[in-house]
Amino acid sequence: MVSNFNNFLVESSNSNYYKESLNTSFWEKTGSSEKAEWVLDPLIRKKLLKIANEFIDSNSDILKKKDILDIQFVGSLAGYNWTQHSDIDLHIIVDFKDMGGDQKMIDYAMYGCKFIWNTNHDIVMRRHDVEIAIQDINAESHMSCIFSLEKNKWVKKPKYSNPKIDSFMVDKKFSEFSYEINKLENKLILSDVTPSNSESLYKRAIKLREKIMRMRKESLSEGGEFSTGNLVFKKLRSEGYIGRLIDLINKSYDKIYTVKN
Numbered sequence: 145m146v147s148n149f150n151n152f153l154v155e156s157s158n159s160n161y162y163k164e165s166l167n168t169s170f171w172e173k174t175g176s177s178e179k180a181e182w183v184l185d186p187l188i189r190k191k192l193l194k195i196a197n198e199f200i201d202s203n204s205d206i207l208k209k210k211d212i213l214d215i216q217f218v219g220s221l222a223g224y225n226w227t228q229h230s231d232i233d234l235h236i237i238v239d240f241k242d243m244g245g246d247q248k249m250i251d252y253a254m255y256g257c258k259f260i261w262n263t264n265h266d267i268v269m270r271r272h273d274v275e276i277a278i279q280d281i282n283a284e285s286h287m288s289c290i291f292s293l294e295k296n297k298w299v300k301k302p303k304y305s306n307p308k309i310d311s312f313m314v315d316k317k318f319s320e321f322s323y324e325i326n327k328l329e330n331k332l333i334l335s336d337v338t339p340s341n342s343e344s345l346y347k348r349a350i351k352l353r354e355k356i357m358r359m360r361k362e363s364l365s366e367g368g369e370f371s372t373g374n375l376v377f378k379k380l381r382s383e384g385y386i387g388r389l390i391d392l393i394n395k396s397y398d399k400i401y402t403v404k405n
């Protein structure tokens with residue numbers, strides 16, 4: 145698995161990670177060569193809109209249709225940096241300010257909605273998972289390409305620009321984080337974990353998760369989607385380490401309150 149990920153990291157101007165065309169399982173190029181444009185498969189568009197609207201309906205207590213500004217297909221599968229591991233990023237765009245109330249609580253509520261949905265559903269379209277999210281229109285966005293499913297047109301067209309990536313630093317930081325996750329996981333599995341030890345383990349796992357997410361956020365802000373921190377996060381997620389860390393947090397939390405005999 146690690147070698148598979150390394151195969152599509154950009155190591156030079158020629159890369160298997162940055163493609164010369166969009167993924168033709170979803171996109172088709174139409175028009176003359178000078179004015180050719182990528183259009184989305186109508187079946188994919190129809191299904192994604194249906195998923196989004198059913199998600200909105202299922203969360204109608206906090207997410208109103210009047211608040212929806214757009215439904216978008218974003219991320220690597222809407223651009224040239226797609227891989228076999230890429231998700232279909234389905235984003236519902238809202239303005240948190242128009243929803244009233246405490247903005248931080250709204251953010252938590254929206255995150256909870258998408259987390260529950262993504263946990264409970266396993267939708268795959270042409271070998272790619274569908275991942276839903278609710279995005280505040282006022283939040284800083286690092287998306288290099290955005291397709292409006294509702295308007296059936298590009299909001300931000302993908303541009304071919306082969307980036308340069310420090311693959312050595314990506315591998316180095318990945319190794320450091322994966323080592324920490326493995327170490328915490330082994331402590332949980334092999335040690336005699338008492339409630340007090342479990343609490344310490346839980347706090348360390350939470351701190352590690354926050355460190356990873358902070359690294360990604362800062363890296364995106366400074367260098368965009370091909371920045372080292374963002375690619376380290378993608379590699380950790382692709383190799384299953386993010387999922388293992390979340391599982392570790394949940395299990396160590398449960399052990400804090402477990403009473404034997």
